C-alpha cells in the first residue's frame with residue numbers, strides 16, 4: 362500500500378508551540394455539558410433524514426434522558442428542518458418542553474441562510490444560534506477559495522448580522538465553530554474566536570460557545586488534547602466562553618479525544634447517541650457518559666434503561682447499533698468463554714456475599730465483578746444474557762445456567778462431568794445451548810436416564826423412621842425384570858434404600874451425597890446428587906422432587922441405572 366502518499370498530522374498543521382500541558386495529570390471529576398447533535402449532524406448523515414415525527418421522538422428521548430442543550434436542526438437546509446424548529450416553537454409554547462432545555466440551531470456564514478435561520482427560531486424562548494465556517498488551509502483554498510483575511514471577513518460579516526438580527530433578545534446566545542479546527546493554524550483560530558467574542562460582546566452573563574471540532578479525526582488524541590489546552594489557556598475573554606469540543610471518529614478514537622479534551626479544559630461536548638454521524642460518526646455520548654459513571658462520577662444523564670434508548674435511536678436513525686457497541690450492544694455483557702464465565706459466576710457470588718456483609722442490597726453494594734465493568738442491572742438489563750453456553754464454555758458457565766434457571770447447584774465433580782457432555786453436544790451441533798436445551802440434556806442424562814430401558818425400577822415404596830431412630834425402607838423393586846418386595850434399614854433413608862437394593866442383588870456403595878432446596882420457601886423442591894459405586898462402575902445420579910427423601914431415593918436409583 363502506498364503509505365508514502367500520506368503525511369502525519371503535525372506536518373499538515375503546526376502544533377501549538379510551546380505546549381504547556383496540565384491535561385496528562387488532570388482528572389475528570391464532574392460531567393461536562395453534553396450536547397446531542399443527532400438531530401443535526403447525525404441527521405445530515407442519514408440516507409433518509411428524519412421528518413418531524415422521528416425528530417420529535419428523538420428530541421423527547423433526549424429531554425427525558427436529562428440533556429439540557431440539544432442541537433435540533435439546520436433550519437436553512439430544508440423545509441423539513443425549518444418546519445421542525447417551528448414545530449418545537451409550538452411545543453415550547455404549549456409547555457411540552459421543560460424550562461431548563463435550550464435548543465441549538467445551525468447556520469453557515471451566508472446572509473440569506475442566516476436570515477432564514479432567524480425566521481425559524483421566532484418565538485423560541487431559549488435558543489443558541491450556531492455559526493460555522495471551515496478554517497483549515499485545504500478547506501480555505503479548495504472549498505471556499507478564500508485566504509485567511511477573506512475567511513475572517515466572511516465570519517465577521519455573519520457574526521455582525523447575527524448580532525443585528527438577535528438584538529438584545531432575551532434567552533438568545535451565540536455559538537461559533539471553526540470547522541476543521543484540528544487542521545487549522547492555532548493563531549488563526551485564536552484570531553477568529555477573538556473576533557466573534559468581541560462582536561458578540563461575550564460576557565459571563567451571556568457567554569459565547571466556542572466549539573472546536575475535530576471535523577475529520579486525523580491525529581492521536583493527545584494531539585487534540587494539546588490543541589484544546591492551548592486554546593483554553595489563550596482564548597480571549599476565557600471566563601465568558603464555554604469551551605466546547607466536537608470529535609468525530611475517523612480513526613476510531615473519538616471517545617479518547619473527547620475525554621482528553623475535557624481533561625484539557627473543555628466544558629461542553631457535542632456528540633450523538635451511539636455515535637451516529639458523518640462517515641464513522643460523531644463521538645458517542647452514551648459511551649462518554651457511562652465511562653464517567655463507571656468511574657463513580659455522576660454522568661448527569663440517565664441511561665438506566667439502555668435498551669429502550671437504543672430501540673428509539675435505532676428507530677429514528679433507521680440504523681442498527683452494533684451488538685458489540687460499548688454499554689448498549691446486545692452482546693456486551695455476555696460471556697461465552699469458559700474462564701470468563703467461571704470468573705463472572707464467582708464474582709456474582711462474592712458480590713452477594715459482600716452485600717450481605719455490608720448490610721446493603723446487591724443493587725447498592727460496590728461493584729467489582731471480573732469482566733463486567735458495569736452492573737448490567739444499572740442499565741436496566743437482567744443477568745439472563747450474561748452467561749451463554751457454547752463449545753468454548755466450561756463447567757462454571759454450565760453450572761451457572763442450571764443454577765440460575767433451574768435452581769440446581771451441582772457438586773464440583775458433577776459439573777466437570779456434565780460440562781464435558783455439553784461440550785461434546787455443542788461441538789457436534791456447532792451451536793449455542795440455551796438454558797432450556799441445557800436442562801433437557803441434563804435431565805435426560807442424570808435425572809431420568811433411559812426411563813424406558815431402566816434395569817432397576819421402583820414401584821410403590823415408603824420409608825419409615827423407627828422408634829430406634831433408624832430408617833426402614835420397604836418397596837417393590839424390579840431388577841432385570843425380576844420383581845419382588847424388598848426392605849432394608851440404616852441410619853438414614855439413603856442407606857436404608859441401598860440395603861434394600863443389596864437385598865435385591867444390586868450392590869451399591871454411596872461415595873458422595875448432597876442435597877439442597879431449589880429455591881427459598883415452603884414450595885421449594887429438593888435436589889439430591891449422589892455418586893455411587895455399583896459393582897465395578899461409578900456413576901452420578903440426580904433426583905428432583907417435592908420431598909427430600911423422594912429426591913434422595915430417585916438420585917440413587919438414577920445413579921444405579923446409569924452405572925448399569
Ligand SMILES: CC(=O)SCCNC(=O)CCNC(=O)[C@H](O)C(C)(C)COP(=O)(O)OP(=O)(O)OC[C@H]1O[C@@H](n2cnc3c(N)ncnc32)[C@H](O)[C@@H]1OP(=O)(O)O
Nearest residue numbers: 402405435437438439469470471493494495504505540576
Ligand atoms: C462539518 C459539517 O457538518 S458542516 C454542515 C454540513 N451540513 C450540510 O451541508 C447540510 C445542509 N446543507 C444544505 O442543505 C446545503 O448545502 C445548503 C442549503 C446549506 C447550501 O446549499 P447550496 O447553496 O446548494 O450549496 P452547496 O450545498 O453546493 O454548498 C457549497 C457552497 O457552500 C459554501 N459553504 C460551505 N461552508 C460554508 C459556510 N460555513 N458558510 C458559508 N458558505 C459555505 C461553499 O463554499 C460552496 O459555495 P460555492 O457554491 O460558492 O462554491
Ligand SMILES: CC(C)C(=O)C(=O)O
Nearest residue numbers: 493538540541574576
Ligand atoms: C460543528 C461542526 C462545524 C461540525 O459539524 C463538524 O465540524 O463536524
